[in-house]
Amino acid sequence: MITLTERQSLILKAIVRDYTEGGNPVGSKSLVQELPMKVSSATIRNEMAHLEEIGLIVKTHLSSGRIPSIKGYRYYVDHILKPEKVDSQDLKVIQHSLGGEFHKIDEIVAQSADILSQLTSYTTFTLRPEVKNSRLSGFRLVPLGNHQVMAILVTNNGDVENQTFTIPNDLTGDELEPVVRFIDDQLIGLPLQDVLAKLQSEIPLKLSQYLQHPNGFLDIFGRVLSKAAAERFYVGGKLNLFDYTTKQDPQEMRSLYSLLDQTDHIADVIGPPGQQIQVRIGNEITNDLLKDYSLITATYDVDQHGQGMIALLGPTAMPYSRMIGLMGVFQQELARKLLEYYRYFDE
Amino acid sequence: MITLTERQSLILKAIVRDYTEGGNPVGSKSLVQELPMKVSSATIRNEMAHLEEIGLIVKTHLSSGRIPSIKGYRYYVDHILKPEKVDSQDLKVIQHSLGGEFHKIDEIVAQSADILSQLTSYTTFTLRPEVKNSRLSGFRLVPLGNHQVMAILVTNNGDVENQTFTIPNDLTGDELEPVVRFIDDQLIGLPLQDVLAKLQSEIPLKLSQYLQHPNGFLDIFGRVLSKAAAERFYVGGKLNLFDYTTKQDPQEMRSLYSLLDQTDHIADVIGPPGQQIQVRIGNEITNDLLKDYSLITATYDVDQHGQGMIALLGPTAMPYSRMIGLMGVFQQELARKLLEYYRYFDE
DNA sequence: TTTTAGCACTTAACTTAATGGAGTGCTAAT
DNA sequence: ATTAGCACTCCATTAAGTTAAGTGCTAAAA
Incomplete structure (x- = not known):
């Protein structure tokens, strides 16, 4: 069991944030400037050496700055991160686009995949309540x-x-x-x-x-x-893959893109409804093609009509707290909209 | 009006073939070896200089071998190329996969797009007979x-x-x-x-x-x-784009891929049914995104049921003669299958 | 015991230079 | 009209040098 001091925790948090925002390895000097405590870069370096020793951060080469390891993201997600309150603007977008009239459950579920991908710039999957x-x-x-x-x-x-x-x-x-x-x-x-x-x-x-x-x-x-x-996943924001992908080999891109079209494989990757919100990072995902990405899945509950799922695929370096906040809102709004829909037929 | 001597024509043909197969600019020495006439590389060079002067071939840099220009491909397609007889193996594949039972016209048309893309490794579009x-x-x-x-x-x-x-x-x-x-x-x-x-x-x-x-x-x-x-294009072999594309900038790839999803834009690019088989090369295509590719379109005729289209998108350096041969066969086979289908309902 | 200043060291990324190979254009001879 | 020969150009590759960012470690300071 890993325990971090307050200061180590702040450092890890700052590394995750900086790397997620800037995309570059983070060095001790830039950390000194933004951390609240006033210590020298040497002190930070010592702490970083410790964080590296227990496997939470890694170097890209011997003398580089640090980036979070998968274990580091894991710790961040489990112990540091607080879900971000969803921007009121985003909330409006969600409620507005789920507010219209729908003639089919599938339309609602597909629409959700589209909005979520639009808000996040990542790729999304939605599964209707189990049939x-x-x-x-x-x-x-x-x-x-x-x-x-x-x-x-x-x-x-x-x-x-x-x-x-x-x-x-x-x-x-x-x-x-x-x-x-x-x-x-x-x-x-x-x-x-x-x-x-x-x-x-x-x-x-x-x-x-x-x-x-x-x-x-x-x-x-x-x-x-x-x-x-049949259980069908709807996929939103396939094209976003081009933006956040780390691969540049066209063959790898092809395999990846092809995976998004195979909705049955998607089901294997995302798995059955389960925990409320689950984050899988890098090789925690049971598919080698996705081992450089992160997957956030959420199960939503529509009472007697069963459970469905929402999932979000993006780079390991993603703003987890915002994403988890968004997933939470979607969980609620989608369930609410579907209940409303079902109620209409139960009359 | 361009006229080429027999020898110049052979040289252009060889350059097109070599470049299409190997992907590298073609030099005078390698041409000497494979051309039937026995002349020196200097002679070939003189001829090449002439071909360049009239704009049929270009250099990639001052001292490089030559590659066909768009005008060169144009001349090749219009005056040199002979459609290749379709491989009996390929013919079997086509006839077999159109031989099954279909419940909808759209299934037949979509299936055609898929087989053609599979046989060519390029991207294909099919349009059902006009509604x-x-x-x-x-x-x-x-x-x-x-x-x-x-x-x-x-x-x-x-x-x-x-x-x-x-x-x-x-x-x-x-x-x-x-x-x-x-x-x-x-x-x-x-x-x-x-x-x-x-x-x-x-x-x-x-x-x-x-x-x-x-x-x-x-x-x-x-x-x-x-x-x-509505007139709907079916798209086959979208993923093949990853193989034959020349771009490596993900943003360009995204735009391109996105174009393939916009079936209404596709209609603008391919245009209405017209000539039997038409080849558009590079910037002859009225869409800037496709100015590095070639488009072969064919109109097929189903008697009183109207005309439909087949189209093929690939690199400018494609084996035109094989492709045109394939398009010809598809034209016939698809029309035949559709006639058979319509006849069933006209009974 | 913790923190810090200082310094030697490492690496990626970039620039510059050197070299070889493929190919061309041109000239003069055939 | 054709060809041999040659100077020239450019790309591709390799090698070497430089800079900037960042590290680990040591010894002194707090």
């Missing part, structure tokens, strides 16, 4: 003429998924009607997960009573169902 | 329960657009039925463009016979209609 609590509340097949049918699935949370299909010549829309009625009778009200499970087991059997070749229909139903049950 | 010939063939409002309604619009080309809306408490789905009937009676069969025009003029007036506050509905209808009438 594992969602239940099937309606399924339609709407014939559109000319071999086309639209399948529409609605959940009790107001989510709507749809997909258009072409159906073979020998299958008319009318023949599908008893199938829809079967689904309405047997499956409505069940959690999507359960329906998915039954799709593997009993449903095919029962359906064969109505349809000679149920596979085509099962495919349709399965696809829409999977779409509704 | 200006599309006619409204159906409009539905499907109540989904709990204040939600899905609006579905179908065109005679089999395009389906939909959007979910929340409707105010004081408006029930039933009240909207006469509105839908009005649309079916009055607007079905009209080109989307005409419907859009009427939306600005006579429709609001007539609608007010059925609805007290038609604005909400008009908004819904207008949005779905606009989506159906």
Whole structure:
């Protein structure tokens, strides 16, 4: 267990701040000038030597100034940092852009990713409240003429998924009607997960009573169902990566950028909802591509509708206190907006 | 009007090929070795001096080898190049990936962008056949329960657009039925463009016979209609930009990458359907961000269903003959696949 | 015991100089 | 019209020198 004296703590804090703002290693002389206590640079140097010994700061070369190590950021985040109160200007932006009318949960969640990335100049990820609590509340097949049918699935949370299909010549829309009625009778009200499970087991059997070749229909139903049950991350501020990245090798940039498009990998990196606000720094992130970055994740809570997530990817040298403050506000505002939205459908 | 001797033409061709393959300026000595005629490097130098004088090749510095100028590429493309026969392997890939079953035109068009970018390692854009010939063939409002309604619009080309809306408490789905009937009676069969025009003029007036506050509905209808009438480019191989780009300034990369996301700007750059296959090189492209790249565009023809476009963005030093060959094949295969698709709905 | 002044030392970053190689243009001979 | 030969130019690389920032350590001061 590391314990720092008051003075050491102030020094670490100043190094983190200076390096985050200026981007250059911090030397003893510049520290002397801005620290409140009046000691010489030699004293600061002694303290810095100690901070280095216990691994909180490192040199970029033998005679350079110091920069925080990952362990140093960790200590700073855990013991020194105080979340910054969010700028009233920023708060207005957030509340205004979540204040409008939305027709879909996904729109709200995607919008959040965009505003947060805009406010931070970093890259953001948002995940809607888990769908594992969602239940099937309606399924339609709407014939559109000319071999086309639209399948529409609605959940009790107001989510709507749809997909258009072409159906073979020998299958008319009318023949599908008893199938829809079967689904309405047997499956409505069940959690999507359960329906998915039954799709593997009993449903095919029962359906064969109505349809000679149920596979085509099962495919349709399965696809829409999977779409509704899928957890999707929305990514905001992808382009910001170009600003804060440390890489200049185009191949590395490519890999990194490509990662942002693979929303399933993102899920692995960010992990399931958990602690309120979590900061992962450098190699604490379980993905080698991100080992030079920091990730702040926050879980938000929408009562019986489950939990969702917000995440923020930026350089290890980021203004953590402002960021954590912002994440806190988003946690609240997003949950509030979603509750308001859900309430509308629960009426 | 430029005329080159046979030998000058061979030299230009060799310079273009060498530079495209190797990326280095080409000198007289290496040219001597690979050219079929047996002359000395001094002779080649004289010819090169002439080619430079008329602006087809340039030096990177006073004593360097030569690289083709934009004018040089232009001449090469217009007078020397012969489209390369497409590799049978590549042809298989194309036919196989367009051979599957598709449920939407957009899927086919998007898929084409992806394969082409994969085969070329460049960035591609595809535009579906113009919608200006599309006619409204159906409009539905499907109540989904709990204040939600899905609006579905179908065109005679089999395009389906939909959007979910929340409707105010004081408006029930039933009240909207006469509105839908009005649309079916009055607007079905009209080109989307005409419907859009009427939306600005006579429709609001007539609608007010059925609805007290038609604005909400008009908004819904207008949005779905606009989506159906919008021309959308699909972009493939965005990530390839990282490989062939010449920039290393992250800010320029950002601008460039951002351009690829702005599909409306893309339309301006690529322009309307026109010549069969057009090559624009460097500053011939009407966008400063792309002045170091080349753009090959091709128009394909789907009979009465209109024309669409394929485009390819890559470095100015690209293997034009292979690329033009590929574009030719795509032109045919895509048109063929789309015809097959449309025929299914015209039955 | 803690702090400080002073100094030798290290390193990155920048500048300057030297060298070799690839390629050119030009001239004079073929 | 072609070619051999040569002076010349420029890039790329390496080597050497300089400066500025910053460190660790020692010995004296507080």
